[in-house]
Amino acid sequence: MKYETVIGLEVHVELATKSKIFCSCSAHSYGAEPNAHVCPACCGMPGMLPVVNKRVVDYGMKAGMMLNCHINRTTTFDKKSYYYPDLPAAYQTTQWFAPVAVNGLVEIETSKGKKSIRIKQIHMEEDAGKLVHDIREDTTHVDFNRTSVPLIEIVSQPDLSSAEEVEAYLDRLKNLLRYAKVAECEMAHGTMRCDVNLSVRPEGSDKLGVRTEMKNMNSIEAIKRAIEYETARHIDAIEHNTEVLVQETRRWDDIKGKSFAMRSKETAGDYRYFPDPNVMPVVIDDEWFNSIKASLPEFPEVKRARYINEIGLSEYDADQLIKSIAICECFESAYAECGSAKDSANWLLSECMNILNSRQMSYDMLDVDGKALGKLIKLVSEGKVGRANGKKILADMFDNRDIDPETYAKENGYIVSNDTSLIEKVAKEAIASNPRAVNDFKSGKEKAIMALFGACMKQLKGNCDPNTLKEILIAEINKI
Amino acid sequence: MDREILRRLELLNQLRLTEEEKQTFLEFFNSKKSNLEALDNAVNTQNVERMVHVMPVMTVVREDVVKQPFSRDDLQRSAPETDEGYWCVPRVVE
Numbered sequence: 352m353k354y355e356t357v358i359g360l361e362v363h364v365e366l367a368t369k370s371k372i373f374c375s376c377s378a379h380s381y382g383a384e385p386n387a388h389v390c391p392a393c394c395g396m397p398g399m400l401p402v403v404n405k406r407v408v409d410y411g412m413k414a415g416m417m418l419n420c421h422i423n424r425t426t427t428f429d430k431k432s433y434y435y436p437d438l439p440a441a442y443q444t445t446q447w448f449a450p451v452a453v454n455g456l457v458e459i460e461t462s463k464g465k466k467s468i469r470i471k472q473i474h475m476e477e478d479a480g481k482l483v484h485d486i487r488e489d490t491t492h493v494d495f496n497r498t499s500v501p502l503i504e505i506v507s508q509p510d511l512s513s514a515e516e517v518e519a520y521l522d523r524l525k526n527l528l529r530y531a532k533v534a535e536c537e538m539a540h541g542t543m544r545c546d547v548n549l550s551v552r553p554e555g556s557d558k559l560g561v562r563t564e565m566k567n568m569n570s571i572e573a574i575k576r577a578i579e580y581e582t583a584r585h586i587d588a589i590e591h592n593t594e595v596l597v598q599e600t601r602r603w604d605d606i607k608g609k610s611f612a613m614r615s616k617e618t619a620g621d622y623r624y625f626p627d628p629n630v631m632p633v634v635i636d637d638e639w640f641n642s643i644k645a646s647l648p649e650f651p652e653v654k655r656a657r658y659i660n661e662i663g664l665s666e667y668d669a670d671q672l673i674k675s676i677a678i679c680e681c682f683e684s685a686y687a688e689c690g691s692a693k694d695s696a697n698w699l700l701s702e703c704m705n706i707l708n709s710r711q712m713s714y715d716m717l718d719v720d721g722k723a724l725g726k727l728i729k730l731v732s733e734g735k736v737g738r739a740n741g742k743k744i745l746a747d748m749f750d751n752r753d754i755d756p757e758t759y760a761k762e763n764g765y766i767v768s769n770d771t772s773l774i775e776k777v778a779k780e781a782i783a784s785n786p787r788a789v790n791d792f793k794s795g796k797e798k799a800i801m802a803l804f805g806a807c808m809k810q811l812k813g814n815c816d817p818n819t820l821k822e823i824l825i826a827e828i829n830k831i
Numbered sequence: 832m833d834r835e836i837l838r839r840l841e842l843l844n845q846l847r848l849t850e851e852e853k854q855t856f857l858e859f860f861n862s863k864k865s866n867l868e869a870l871d872n873a874v875n876t877q878n879v880e881r882m883v884h885v886m887p888v889m890t891v892v893r894e895d896v897v898k899q900p901f902s903r904d905d906l907q908r909s910a911p912e913t914d915e916g917y918w919c920v921p922r923v924v925e
Contacts, residue, residue, distance in 0.1 A: 368895050375898035385916040390901045406895035427883050434845070436920045448881065483917065484924050491924070492917035621843055631890035632883045 353554040354589070356582045358517060359509035361546040362524060363502050364534045365478065366410045372477050372501035373401030373444065373630075380496035393477075393499035395439025400629050403428075407501040408451065408633055410533040411475045412643045414503055415452025417527040417650075418470050422640065426451045428475075428630040431622045436493050437479040445476035445504075447624040449632075457507075457527075459519040468520055469508040478502050503534075509548065509559070514575040521545065521571060529715060530648045530676045538569050545574060551585035560585065561596040565603045565610060577603040581610055654679060662686070668696040675714035678703075681721040688725020691732065698728050702742055706749055719745075720752050727756040737813035740765040767814045774811070774820055778827045781806040789828055800824060832860035 371378050374392035392399040408426075415422050429447040455470030478500040483492040505524065511517050525536040525543065536543040545568045550560035563581060568574045581601075588596045601610040649657075651673040658669040672682050678699055685695040703717060703724075727748070731741040736756075744765060748754045760766050768774070781803045782789055791799035803824055808815060837856060841848055848856065903916060912919040 370895050370897045375893070375896060375900075377897045377899070384903075386903045386907070386918070387916070388899070389903065389906060390899075391906065394906060396906075403890050403892045404895050405892035408892065425883070425889075436923055449883075482923065484922065486914065486917070487919075489922055490912075490914070490919045491922050492914060493920055494917055621839065623843070626883060628884075631888050633892070634889040 352590070354551050354582075354586050355554045356512050356578070356585075357509045357550045357552060357559060358511040358513075358578065359548040360505075360507045360511065360517065360520065361548070362505045362507075362521070363544045363546075364414075364505065364524075364528060364536055365542040366407055366501040366503060367532070367534050368404060368406045368410065368501055370404055371499040372404050372407045372475065373499050376499070378500045380500075383496055385492070385494040386496060389495045389498070393439075394495045395441070395498075401428075401444060401627075403630060403633060404501065407475055408635070409643055410501075410531075411451040411473065411503055412635065412640070413531045413533050413647065414505070414528055415455065415473050416644060416647055417531045417533075418452070418455040418457050418473065418505070418524075420452035420455035420470060420473060422452055422635065423449050424635045424640065425449060425632050426475075426635070427632045428627045429624045430627045431624055433622060435479075436491060437482050437498075439480065439493075439495060439498060443477060443479065444627055444630065446474035448626065450474035451503075451633075457520065457523055459516060459523050461513075461515045461519050463515075466510075466516065468510045468516075471506045471508050473503050473505050476502050476504060509550075514578040517547070517574060517578060518571055521574075526651060526674070526676075530651065532648075532676070538571065541569060544569050547574060547577060547581075549578065549581050549585070551582060551589065560589075562598055563596070563610075564600045566600055568603060570605075573603065573605040576605065576608060577610060580608065584610070648676070658692075662692040664692055664696055668693075668700060671700050672696060675717070677715045677717045681717055681719055681724060684721025685725035685728060688722050689728040689732070691728065694728050694732055695725065698724065698745070702745055706746055710749075718752065719748050723748060723752075723754060723756055730756055730760060734816045734818075735767055736760050736765050737767060737808075737815065737817075739808075740813045764812065765814060767816055768811065769816075771819070771823065774807070774815055774823050775827065777807045777810045778803070778820070778823050781810070782824070782827055782831070789831065792828060793831075800828075832857055832864070 368378050370376060371393055374390050376390050376393055377388045380388050386394075392401060411426075412422055426446065427449045428444050430442040431445050431447065432442045434441050450472040452473040453471070455473070457468045457470060459466055459468060478497050480493055480495040480498040483494065486492050507520070511520060521543075528534045528536050534542060538544070547565045547568055548562055549565070550562040552558060552560040563585075565577050565581070568577060580603075585596060588594045600613050602613050603610050655669045655673050658664040658672065659666060664672070672678050681703075682695050682699050685698070686692050689695060703719065704714075707714065707717060724745070727736070727741055727744055730736040731738055736744070740760070744754070744756055744759055744763075747759070748756070785803055785806065788799045788802040792803075800821070804817075804820060807820055807824070808817075811820075834853070834857070837848075837853060837860075840846075907913045907918065910918050
C-alpha cells in the first residue's frame with residue numbers, strides 16, 4: 352500500500368525588538384552575564400503587572416499581513432499553565448482565544464510545482480528562561496535573561512507532505528519575515544525553532560493517522576532527517592505491527608538519528624488556558640492597522656516582476672537577487688547610483704557572493720553600503736579603476752562601511768593612469784624581455800599578447816585601461 | 832466526575848489525596864453537576880460574543896525602549912540560593 356505523510360508545523364520566531372514583550376528589560380542577552388537583563392516582572396515576582404510592548408503588536412500584525420492572514424482587531428492574551436523552573440510565574444502569557452492573526456496562506460514552490468499552505472494562526476507570546484544543569488550535580492541553575500523575550504508562533508494547517516515541502520515552507524517564512532524586518536529567523540542562533548507534527552495515512556484517505564510531535568527542532572537538515580525517520584517508523588508500525596502508535600511528544604536525537612518517546616510525566620500537562628486578567632485586550636484601531644499596512648515591504652514576487660519588466664534584468668538574476676532583502680536593498684541603491692542594473696546585479700551576484708562564500712556568510716549577512724558599491728561600479732565601468740583593483744576595494748568595503756571608493760582608490764594608488772608615456776615605457780620593457788611572446792604574436796598567435804599584457808598590468812599594478820594598453824602594445828610590436 | 836478525571840486534577844494541582852478525600856471530592860462535584868446542567872439548559876449562549884473583560888477597557892502599550900531599573904543583586908536578595916548570578920533550584924533533570 353502507498354502512504355502519504357501529513358505534516359503541520361509550529362514555528363517559533365523571536366521578534367527583533369529592543370525590549371521584552373511585557374517589561375522594559377533588554378531582549379538581547381547574547382554573551383550577557385546570567386540574569387543581567389531581568390526585573391520583577393520578567394522573573395515572576397508576585398503582583399507585578401505586564402505592560403505590552405507596542406512594537407511586538409506591530410511586528411505580530413506585520414507578520415500576519417506578510418502571510419496573508421486576517422488580523423484580529425481585538426486581540427487578547429491568555430495564561431497557559433505549566434510548572435517548570437524556566438517559567439517563573441508558572442504560566443506563560445500567550446494567545447489562545449483571539450490570536451493577533453488567523454487564516455493565512457503561504458505559497459511554496461518545490462520540484463513538484465507550486466502549493467498553498469494554510470496558516471491556522473499567528474500568536475504572540477513570551478519566551479521561557481534558560482536552565483543550566485551542568486554546573487553542579489545536585490542543582491539546576493536558572494537564567495531569566497530570555498524570559499519574556501517576544502516570540503510569535505506560526506501554526507500551519509497539516510498541509511505539508513514531505514521534507515522538501517517543509518524546507519520550502521521554512522525558507523519562505525524566513526524570506527517573508529526578513530523582508531518585513533520583524534525577525535532574524537536564524538535557526539543556528541535559536542531565533543527560529545520548529546515543532547513538527549506528523550502522521551501517516553494511506554494515500555488518498557481523508558482520515559488523519561495517529562499524530563506525533565517533535566519539539567524544538569533547530570536545523571533544517573535535522574528536521575528533514577527527523578521527518579524521514581518518523582515517516583518510516585509510522586509506516587513500519589502500520590504495516591508490520593512493530594509497535595502501537597500513540598499520540599505523544601517525541602524528542603529527536605540527531606546524533607543517533609532516532610526519535611524517542613518523552614516520559615509521560617512531561618506530556619501529561621493540561622495547559623488550562625484562561626484569559627489573562629492582567630493584560631487588557633489590545634484593540635487595533637484603523638489608524639494603527641493602516642500604518643502597519645503602509646509599512647509593508649514590496650513582496651519578493653512583485654520585486655521580481657519589476658526587476659524583469661521595468662529594469663530589464665534576466666529571470667535568473669532577478670531570482671537570485673530576491674532571495675534576500677539585504678541583497679535587494681544593496682542592488683537597488685547601487686543601481687540608483689551607477690545607472691546600470693546589469694553591472695549592479697553582476698557585481699552583487701558574482702563578486703559580493705564570492706566574498707560572502709569565502710567568509711562563510713549567508714546572503715542576509717551582506718552589509719555593504721549600496722551607494723558606495725554603485726560608485727565603485729561606476730569607477731570600474733568608466734575605466735578609472737581596474738576590475739581587479741575594484742575587487743580589492745570591494746573586499747575592504749566588506750570590513751568598513753565608511754569607505755568612499757573614489758577617495759580610497761586615490762589614497763591606495765588604484766586610480767588608472769592616463770599617462771600614455773608611462774604605459775609606452777612599460778610596454779617597451781615588456782616587449783624587450785619577452786621576445787618569444789613577441790615572435791609568437793607576429794607569427795599569428797594572437798593570444799600570445801596576453802603574456803605581455805599581464806606583465807604590463809603587473810608592473811602598472813592594474814592601474815591602466817586595458818584597451819589603451821592593448822593598443823599601445825600592438826603599436827609597439829608593429830614598430831619592430 | 833469519575834476517578835480518572837479526579838486523578839488528572841490531582842496531578843495538575845500537585846495534590847496527593849487520601850481515599851477519604853477522594854470520596855468527598857467525587858460526591859461534592861457530582862452533586863454540583865445537576866446545578867450546572869440546569870444553567871446550561873436555561874441560558875442559550877449560542878450567538879453571544881465572548882466576554883473578554885467585565886469592563887469595556889483596552890490595554891495601554893509602551894514604546895520599545897530598554898530600561899534597567901533593577902539590579903540583579905536586589906532581585907536575588909530574597910532567593911534561598913544563588914550561584915554566580917544564577918538562581919538555584921533543586922535539580923530537574925536526571
